Each structure stands twice: as C-alpha cells, then as structure tokens.
Amino acid sequence: xxxxxxxxxxxxxxxxxxxxxxxxxxxxxxxxxxxxxxxxxxxxxxxxxxxxxxxxxxxxxxxxxxxxxxxxxxxx
Amino acid sequence: xxxxxxxxxxxxxxxxxxxxxxxxxxxxxxxxxxxxxxxxxxxxxxxxxxxxxxxxxxxxxxxxxxxxxxxxxxxxxxxxxxxxxxxxxxxxxxxxxxxxxxxxxxxxxxxxxxxxxxxxxxxxxxxxxxxxxxxxxxxxxxxxxxxxxxxxxxxxxxxxxxxxxxxxxxxxxxxxxxxxxxxxxxxxxxxxxxxxxxxxxxxxxxxxxxxxxxxxxxxxx
Numbered sequence: 552x553x554x555x556x557x558x559x560x561x562x563x564x565x566x567x568x569x570x571x572x573x574x575x576x577x578x579x580x581x582x583x584x585x586x587x588x589x590x591x592x593x594x595x596x597x598x599x600x601x602x603x604x605x606x607x608x609x610x611x612x613x614x615x616x617x618x619x620x621x622x623x624x625x626x627x
Numbered sequence: 628x629x630x631x632x633x634x635x636x637x638x639x640x641x642x643x644x645x646x647x648x649x650x651x652x653x654x655x656x657x658x659x660x661x662x663x664x665x666x667x668x669x670x671x672x673x674x675x676x677x678x679x680x681x682x683x684x685x686x687x688x689x690x691x692x693x694x695x696x697x698x699x700x701x702x703x704x705x706x707x708x709x710x711x712x713x714x715x716x717x718x719x720x721x722x723x724x725x726x727x728x729x730x731x732x733x734x735x736x737x738x739x740x741x742x743x744x745x746x747x748x749x750x751x752x753x754x755x756x757x758x759x760x761x762x763x764x765x766x767x768x769x770x771x772x773x774x775x776x777x778x779x780x781x782x783x784x785x786x787x788x789x790x791x792x793x794x795x796x797x798x799x800x801x802x803x804x805x806x807x808x809x810x811x812x813x814x815x816x817x818x819x820x821x822x823x824x825x826x827x828x829x830x831x832x833x834x835x836x837x838x839x840x841x842x843x844x845x846x847x848x
Contacts, residue, residue, distance in 0.1 A: 561727035570673040571698070583652070585772055590674050593700040593755040594726040597772040 553602045555586065555624040557617050560596055566616045567591045569623070574606045586624065589617070602626055628659040629825065637668045637695060637706060640714065644777040647716040651775045658721075658834050661714040662821055665706040667692040669794060672768050675702035679795040686793070699778035701755070701768035702798030709786035709806070711820050714779040717832065724774055730755050730767055732831055733780050737765040739827040740782075740820075746810055756797070757782075762805035763796060782824065784808060784815045 560567060567589035574580050585597040586606070608625040611617050630647070632640055640663045650656045669680060669692060679702055680694060687694060706712060713736075719729060734750045737757040741748040741764070748759045757765035765782045785808035796802045807815045828834070 559724065561725045564727065568674070583773060588673070588698065588770075590672075590700055591726060593672075593730055593768045595673055595698060595700045595770040596726060597770065599773040 552607065553604065553626045554622045555598070555601060555626060557589070557598070557619050557621050557623055559619055560589075560591055561594075564591050564619070566618050567596065569611050569613055569615050569617060570595060571613065572609060573597075576606055576609060578606050580604065580606055580626065586626075598623075600626060628656055630659065630661045631821070632661060632663040634664045634666065634708065637665050637670065637693070640665065640712070641697070644714050644716065648772055648775050648777050651716050651718055652773055656716075658715075658717045658832070660825070660828065660834070661716065662825070663712045663714065664708060664710065664817060665712060667705070667707040667790060669694045669703055669705055670697045670699075671695070671703045672697060672699045672701040674700070675798060679703045679798045680793070681795065682793040690790075692790070692793075697778075699768040699770045701766075703794045704766045704768065704781070704796060705786075705790045705794060706781055707786050707790055709784050709808075709817075711782045711784055711817060711824065712779065713781075713824065713828065715776055715828070715832070717776045718774060719771065719776060720774040726769070726771065729776065730769065733767050733769070734765075736824065736828045736831050737780065737782055739830070740824045741807075743823060743827070744807065744811070744815075746807070754797075754799070759805055759810060762803045764805050764807070764810075766797065782807075782820070784817065784820050 570590045571588040573585045580600045582603045586600040604626040738748045767780045770778045783806035791804045
C-alpha cells in the first residue's frame with residue numbers, strides 16, 4: 552500500500568482545497584497519471600499518482616481542505 | 628516553441644494546451660508558449676461561483692457569448708477580441724516547484740511589458756493579476772499537471788470593457804478593469820503587443836530560441 556501525500560505547493564502555502572478526483576475508489580491508475588486536483592489561490596494543481604495500482608481509499612472529498620504532508624489517498 | 632493560434636475558440640486552444648502538456652511530459656517538446664486571442668467567452672474556474680455571472684441566458688445569446696466551466700484556478704473572467712492570451716507550457720520540475728512563485732513571475736512579465744509602454748503597473752497582495760491605478764489590466768489563472776503548466780494570463784489591449792460589467796471579475800464585486808487602449812488613449816496592435824510581451828516573457832523565463840529575439844517595447848506615448 553502506498554500513501555499519497557500532498558506535496559509542497561508553494562512558499563507559505565500550508566493548505567489546499569480538493570477540487571476534483573480524477574479516479575474513484577476501486578479504479579486503476581498508472582504512475583504519473585493525474586489522481587486528484589487541488590486549488591490554491593489562482594492555481595490548480597493536479598497531483599500525479601506516485602505508483603501504478605488500484606485507488607483503495609481517499610481521505611478527503613471535493614471541497615475539503617487538506618494540509619501539505621497529509622495523506623490524502625492510498626493506492627495498492 | 629511558440630504556437631500562435633491567432634483568433635480561436637477557447638475550447639480549441641484548450642485542446643492544443645492539453646496536447647502540449649502531454650508532449651512536454653513525454654519530453655517531445657521543450658518549454659513552450661501558446662499565444663491566442665478568443666471570441667467572446669466567460670470562463671469560470673474550479674472555485675468559481677455562477678452568481679458572479681450577472682446576466683441571464685438571453686443576454687448571453689444576444690451578445691453571442693459562451694459560458695464555460697474550466698479547470699484553472701480562480702473564479703470568472705472574460706476573454707474576447709482585443710485581449711492577448713498567453714498559455715505557457717512550462718515544466719516547473721526543471722525550474723522551481725512553487726505555484727505562487729510562478730504566478731508572481733507571470734505578473735512580472737506583464738509589469739515589465741507595461742513599463743516598456745510607459746505604464747506603471749503593480750501587483751496587489753492577495754489579488755493575483757496586474758493592476759494599473761487600482762484597475763485590473765491582466766488576469767491570471769493557471770493549472771499544472773505533474774508540474775507542467777497550462778492556462779495562463781490575459782492582457783487587455785483594446786478589448787471591449789463593457790463585457791466585464793456582465794460579471795464580478797475574478798469573483799470580486801468591487802473590481803474595475805482597464806485596457807492599454809483606455810490608458811494610452813490609442814490603439815495597440817495585437818502583433819506589436821505579442822512581439823514585446825514575448826520578449827519580456829523570454830527575459831524572465833529564459834526559454835531561449837531565436838523565435839524570442841523580439842525587441843523591447845518602443846514607448847508608445
């Protein structure tokens with residue numbers, strides 16, 4: 552199981568809002584494909600999946616704020 | 628690479644951006660920039676609210692304006708003829724992985740371009756974009772996929788500013804907009820603006836390539 556964490560996005564930015572999951576739980580994803588989109592100020596950030604596998608769990612849904620470093624999904 | 632799409636539908640330019648992003652990720656192209664001008668369209672970013680669109684469907688149809696939900700940051704904005712659009716496709720992994728730093732760099736491009744036109748422009752903390760005497764002249768909204776950028780910035784050259792009265796630009800009620808033509812009291816051609824802004828873009832982002840061998844803006848005043 553691989554934890555997907557929200558990486559550093561910008562200096563001074565500690566949180567971002569989840570705006571769109573590109574995959575649902577149970578879907579497969581390849582390494583490098585966009586997994587989830589987050590928004591901060593005038594930027595949206597598409598986080599690529601760090602591994603290939605099945606999306607097992609998402610820790611936050613659309614509209615929720617997450618912190619840099621926080622685990623937001625698990626992929627197996 | 629510079630891809631100048633000319634006057635083009637928003638959706639077509641979006642498709643071109645996505646293709647460039649994929650090719651950039653695969654290493655098929657270098658950092659690039661897509662230049663465009665759009666037919667009238669309101670676009671609403673991911674966090675945008677419909678309530679910032681102040682007119683009904685009938686008014687939209689009357690003016691031939693489309694409304695599109697898009698995957699960039701920010702709220703609602705207008706694009707139309709007389710507005711210069713830049714969509715940089717840049718791999719920030721090879722530069723600095725900082726989304727806000729990138730926003731500031733885009734602001735710098737416009738500020739320096741306007742400086743060359745003898746216009747003093749500034750940024751306002753917390754209000755991404757470029758401002759002249761409190762009025763917005765350039766809007767910025769970006770997206771990245773795997774740290775490769777798309778979407779970008781729009782600069783009002785001689786765009787019809789009346790369109791902006793149909794929205795709360797960027798979701799802010801008190802925002803006033805302006806244009807180069809409005810400030811200089813004369814028209815600025817799209818071609819001249821392109822050459823000059825690309826010069827400053829290359830100065831800041833250092834894309835290299837002879838295509839950017841533009842000239843500095845000759846003061847228009």
